[in-house]
Amino acid sequence: xxxGGGLRRVVIRGGRALALxxxxxxxxxxxxxxxxxxLKLQSEMYTIPPIIIPSRITFEHFELTLSNVRTVRFLxxxxxxTSIVTAVTVVVxxxxxxxxxRLGLRATWLSLIVFVFLFIxxxxxxxxxxxxxxxxxxxxxxxxxxxxxxxxxxxxxPFVTWLMLIVFQDLPREVEEAAEVDGAHPVQxxxxxxxxxxxxxxxxxAILTAFLSWNEFLIASSVAKRQAQVLSIAVASFVTDRGVxxxxxxxxxxxMIVPMILFALFVQRYLVRxxxxxxxxx
Amino acid sequence: xxxFVVPAMLLVIAVQFYPLIFSAxxxxxxxxxxxxxxxxxFVGLDNFLKVLNNEVFxxxxxxxxxxxxxxxxxxxxxxxxxxxxxxxxxxxIRAVRTxxxxxLVIAPVAAGTLWxxxxxxxxxxxxxxxGFLGIKGPDWLGNADWALVSVIIVDxxxxxxxxxxxxxxxxxxIPDELHESAALDGASRWQSFLRIDLPLMAPLLLLTLLFRMxxxxxxxxxxxxxxxxxxxxxxxxxxxxxxxxxLRSFNLGLAAAASWLFMSFATxxxxxxxxxxxxxQTAQ
Numbered sequence: 001x002x003x004g005g006g007l008r009r010v011v012i013r014g015g016r017a018l019a020l021x022x023x024x025x026x027x028x029x030x031x032x033x034x035x036x037x038x039l040k041l042q043s044e045m046y047t048i049p050p051i052i053i054p055s056r057i058t059f060e061h062f063e064l065t066l067s068n069v070r071t072v073r074f075l076x077x078x079x080x081x082t083s084i085v086t087a088v089t090v091v092v093x094x095x096x097x098x099x100x101x102r103l104g105l106r107a108t109w110l111s112l113i114v115f116v117f118l119f120i121x122x123x124x125x126x127x128x129x130x131x132x133x134x135x136x137x138x139x140x141x142x143x144x145x146x147x148x149x150x151x152x153x154x155x156x157x158p159f160v161t162w163l164m165l166i167v168f169q170d171l172p173r174e175v176e177e178a179a180e181v182d183g184a185h186p187v188q189x190x191x192x193x194x195x196x197x198x199x200x201x202x203x204x205x206a207i208l209t210a211f212l213s214w215n216e217f218l219i220a221s222s223v224a225k226r227q228a229q230v231l232s233i234a235v236a237s238f239v240t241d242r243g244v245x246x247x248x249x250x251x252x253x254x255x256m257i258v259p260m261i262l263f264a265l266f267v268q269r270y271l272v273r274x275x276x277x278x279x280x281x282x
Numbered sequence: 283x284x285x286f287v288v289p290a291m292l293l294v295i296a297v298q299f300y301p302l303i304f305s306a307x308x309x310x311x312x313x314x315x316x317x318x319x320x321x322x323x324f325v326g327l328d329n330f331l332k333v334l335n336n337e338v339f340x341x342x343x344x345x346x347x348x349x350x351x352x353x354x355x356x357x358x359x360x361x362x363x364x365x366x367x368x369x370x371x372x373x374x375i376r377a378v379r380t381x382x383x384x385x386l387v388i389a390p391v392a393a394g395t396l397w398x399x400x401x402x403x404x405x406x407x408x409x410x411x412x413g414f415l416g417i418k419g420p421d422w423l424g425n426a427d428w429a430l431v432s433v434i435i436v437d438x439x440x441x442x443x444x445x446x447x448x449x450x451x452x453x454x455x456i457p458d459e460l461h462e463s464a465a466l467d468g469a470s471r472w473q474s475f476l477r478i479d480l481p482l483m484a485p486l487l488l489l490t491l492l493f494r495m496x497x498x499x500x501x502x503x504x505x506x507x508x509x510x511x512x513x514x515x516x517x518x519x520x521x522x523x524x525x526x527x528x529l530r531s532f533n534l535g536l537a538a539a540a541s542w543l544f545m546s547f548a549t550x551x552x553x554x555x556x557x558x559x560x561x562x563q564t565a566q
Contacts, residue, residue: 030407096287135300239510
């Protein structure tokens, strides 16, 4: 009996370790394969069967990619779009969420607003992408980063306002009420009392926004064809090119992915909190 | 306080609601941008009928249902299962959790690109590894059926971590005392899963399921870089179909009509999400 229990435990533990190892490999192997391909010699790229461990590491694909003026522009465009979108979203949405949570709206109104946020988060975005393209064309903003930025803000602002609304509704009101009694102005109550308490939430929201904007493809590709292209479009453009160019394609994907992975490792706690907040609390 | 809300409201109206109304107008117009700079006239519901009778659209609806149905089922089971295995606070387990969520931060266009190399039937790693197991791997991206399977694989790879994270959060919110007292009463782990965890997590899991369904239906990026809808129309999904209709053939009227058909379906799912969220909130 005791022996049987021990054996069972060993089997369960072994099974758990095996399953988790397999899962980790499933995540890691494709990523490592991508990195290897970006460092492989052209001559070892298209062999059958594939050469897994390259005989020599080469940075030629990165050099080729990064020496291209266009790639550098994609990179700076992506950085511009992501930083402006993140900054504007955090400011505008935090304010809006605070306002909404402290307006004393009736519950029905508040749930209607929350429904609108959810709707914008999940309706088929393709519906508005085509008219948005027409509007930008009319405004002569096609192929500018501004068209991409405004398009991203249309998604990130409702989403982050929704997240921050959850955060502000969870904060204790007593401190703010005390500040109000002491004669604090709404702006003071927001900036000096509520905001510091909501800071971890703001960090989560900013991080999520940055990921969303950096990785976004649909809106960017609909309004930017040349000058204003961002990295996601550059990565996608390899698929339509004639012939196979695995080296530069892999290098471009690595350039897009690796900074985000490093960033994610660095801010993991906030990222996880942000991702689960919307689903768990709503 | 109301002034705080104004900037966000104006932006959302300009970038979301205006295009939405514009799109409803477009759906009733005959307008191909390549042949005319302005609308070529009101056609009523013709666009909707044309789309519904279009073979590619019908195929796209079938593909979307198939891809989303299978991908989300696998993700839910796999994500919840892995969450069970990944509970714990040891250093190794924490590192494992960090690793497992990485696909979440990878751009879908890049994930599609990466899997296009992985699944290349001749030079890709997948078939090479299958070869070690004595399996002759299929022509993943060249065969119509296997291309659909490939799309599902990529969706599962990218978003199982989301289910894992939410399930982990749900699991950690269940008080340990419940499990302890169940164990004292002689319940097996399987029983305590069925009687305690599952009922407590059911609302959360259902919500996650709906979130995933909607997002998977809307996804475009990874299909774009993985198969470009091919071979032929084999992996055209609703989003991809509308994308090519609107932004490749520039048939604005048809694209808008198709997107509203899609929208009505997504809205139903959304109302369900909303209702569930309210309900679970009042239950807390």
